[in-house]
Amino acid sequence: MRLEALEVRFEVLCTGSGAAELASAVAAAWDWAAFEPSSDDRNGTLQRLTVVLEEDPDELARSAGSSDLFARDLPTLMDRLSPMVTRVAVTERRRDLVMFHACAVADPETGDAVVLYGPSGTGKTTMARTLCTDLVYLSDETAGVTPDLRVVPYLKPLSIILTGGDDLKEQVSPGRLGLVRPLDRPYRLIGLVQLARDPGHHGDATLESLATVDALPELVAQTSYTRELDRPLHHLADLAHRVGGVQRATYAEAEQLRPVVRAILDGAPT
Amino acid sequence: MRVRRLEVVDEYVEDGRAAIYTTPGMVVLLSELATSAWSVLGEDWVPTTEIATHLVAEFGDPGDGAADRLTEEALQSLATMSLVELDEG
Numbered sequence: 103m104r105l106e107a108l109e110v111r112f113e114v115l116c117t118g119s120g121a122a123e124l125a126s127a128v129a130a131a132w133d134w135a136a137f138e139p140s141s142d143d144r145n146g147t148l149q150r151l152t153v154v155l156e157e158d159p160d161e162l163a164r165s166a167g168s169s170d171l172f173a174r175d176l177p178t179l180m181d182r183l184s185p186m187v188t189r190v191a192v193t194e195r196r197r198d199l200v201m202f203h204a205c206a207v208a209d210p211e212t213g214d215a216v217v218l219y220g221p222s223g224t225g226k227t228t229m230a231r232t233l234c235t236d237l238v239y240l241s242d243e244t245a246g247v248t249p250d251l252r253v254v255p256y257l258k259p260l261s262i263i264l265t266g267g268d269d270l271k272e273q274v275s276p277g278r279l280g281l282v283r284p285l286d287r288p289y290r291l292i293g294l295v296q297l298a299r300d301p302g303h304h305g306d307a308t309l310e311s312l313a314t315v316d317a318l319p320e321l322v323a324q325t326s327y328t329r330e331l332d333r334p335l336h337h338l339a340d341l342a343h344r345v346g347g348v349q350r351a352t353y354a355e356a357e358q359l360r361p362v363v364r365a366i367l368d369g370a371p372t
Numbered sequence: 373m374r375v376r377r378l379e380v381v382d383e384y385v386e387d388g389r390a391a392i393y394t395t396p397g398m399v400v401l402l403s404e405l406a407t408s409a410w411s412v413l414g415e416d417w418v419p420t421t422e423i424a425t426h427l428v429a430e431f432g433d434p435g436d437g438a439a440d441r442l443t444e445e446a447l448q449s450l451a452t453m454s455l456v457e458l459d460e461g
Contacts, residue, residue, distance in 0.1 A: 313386060313387065313389075314384075314386055315384060315385070315386035315387070315389050315390070315391045315401065316401065318384060318391040318399055318401075319391065319398075319399040319400070319401060322393065322399045323399070328393075329381060329397075333382050334381065334382050334393060335381075335382040335383065335384035335391055335392075335393055335399070336382065336384055339384055339386075
């Protein structure tokens with residue numbers, strides 16, 4: 103199985119007694135990230151991940167040392183694969199992308215994109231599921247932005263908790279959830295939104311412009327490898343200024359964000 | 373008491389307030405007063421009374437001879453954020 107994350111190409115080698123089941127699950131969950139091998143690949147770097155699904159503990163112990171990821175059951179393995187792919191891809195792109203811990207969506211007509219960044223617990227996956235029935239899904243985890251403001255899609259499966267109290271999440275293809283798939287076109291960043299979840303908030307989300315200096319602490323906290331950037335605060339401030347500054351959205355539920363994201367995409371003043 | 377800057381990753385000033393990326397990895401926001409104190413510090417030690425004089429000139433005298441004490445408190449606060457080093461000697 104070959105897949106692409108933040109334009110980093112991976113070959114996932116599924117091994118062990120459960121290799122076929124594993125390969126099938128990876129192919130289903132990561133279908134939007136899949137790419138077809140071509141002659142160009144010979145010149146490009148391919149990240150190889152060896153993943154072992156093996157029920158037999160003795161056999162697992164033997165093969166674990168030579169693998170990147172291993173487990174005795176499929177849900178555990180699938181749950182761990184996504185963070186590993188993210189980690190490798192983010193590390194690979196640390197010098198040429200600004201990468202926000204964010205949900206990224208875009209207007210299917212214009213290609214304008216909004217990055218909504220925030221820590222875990224702000225509901226980015228739910229946000230993607232909610233907003234991307236109309237808007238293009240670019241990521242629910244990491245939004246990579248190039249120097250010319252192109253948002254690099256990361257079409258990972260969405261991690262969804264199946265049952266209450268269960269730590270393991272199912273990895274679900276965005277297509278299976280009915281999300282809007284990006285086309286082969288550039289998506290350009292026009293809005294940067296800091297997520298501020300307030301469970302007591304009622305009505306539509308509220309949007310307020312932040313002074314860039316006030317936005318920087320959280321912007322840095324939700325950006326990977328900022329120390330790799332030359333003068334990171336100035337780099338992020340410049341990026342914010344180029345998209346009209348940072349706005350903070352206060353909301354309780356993802357649905358409340360729909361009108362304010364639409365307003366940003368429509369260029370409405372906030 | 374003397375004070376000097378510690379090395380930082382980056383600093384960004386807007387409308388008289390600074391965001392500073394500290395070497396330990398935190399980004400801290402400074403008030404206008406703390407930004408002003410920070411702006412006159414360098415790698416060399418300076419007496420904290422000099423900083424107090426600068427702040428009084430910028431923001432006025434708090435009276436009751438409190439300028440030195442308040443300046444030292446502000447600098448102590450910057451020290452806890454790994455922005456400055458204080459020499460009590």
